[in-house]
């Protein structure tokens with residue numbers, strides 16, 4: 001069975017710089033045998049989280065927009081690449097809504113995850129960190145790259161001139177797909193069970 005790598009572009013505009021970099025990564029993933037799927041949040045409707053906490057009980061969001069369909073696609077992926085443009089040193093609003101709305105009910109532990117960011121000049125590292133914090137608390141595994149997978153561009157298409165960013169995205173896609181294919185064959189026995197935090201362990205106690 002082929003490894004499934006999902007790429008999500010969080011730009012609010014279509015055919016954006018972020019989309020181009022995510023697609024470069026997906027193409028690279030395909031070159032090492034992965035099956036890929038690409039979603040542009042600009043084409044989908046995701047409102048803001050209302051913090052009703054219903055999702056903890058329902059296992060989905062109660063709001064009736066595209067979020068649950070996206071979450072289902074994420075659930076069946078073996079690896080997920082999240083791309084976001086820099087918007088005032090933060091992730092884009094659609095990406096933030098996706099992160100907030102999937103925060104409580106979507107379990108992605110043991111899958112491979114990676115972030116890709118495009119900014120014009122500043123804030124790329126902050127946004128990459130933000131994406132990676134999400135992947136991290138989702139208990140996903142983030143592969144390393146020789147440099148941060150970020151690019152610099154203003155108008156749609158400009159990112160093609162950032163050859164280093166294209167290289168980073170290519171390397172990232174390759175590593176994400178390669179790692180995912182190994183984990184598909186050897187799944188990590190991650191558990192949904194919370195770790196027992198009630199027992200106090202003092203320094204020097206034996207590990208049980």
Ligand SMILES: Cc1cc2nc3c(=O)[nH]c(=O)nc-3n(C[C@H](O)[C@H](O)[C@H](O)COP(=O)(O)O)c2cc1C
Nearest residue numbers: 011016017018085086087088089119120121122153
């Ligand atoms: C609302 C808004 C805020 C932005 N803030 C920043 C910023 O803080 N730092 C930066 O370098 N670029 C900023 N930009 C520029 C975009 O990151 C840049 O144009 C990028 O190429 C957009 O990616 P996209 O084509 O994938 O949408 C901002 C753009 C918008 C629309």
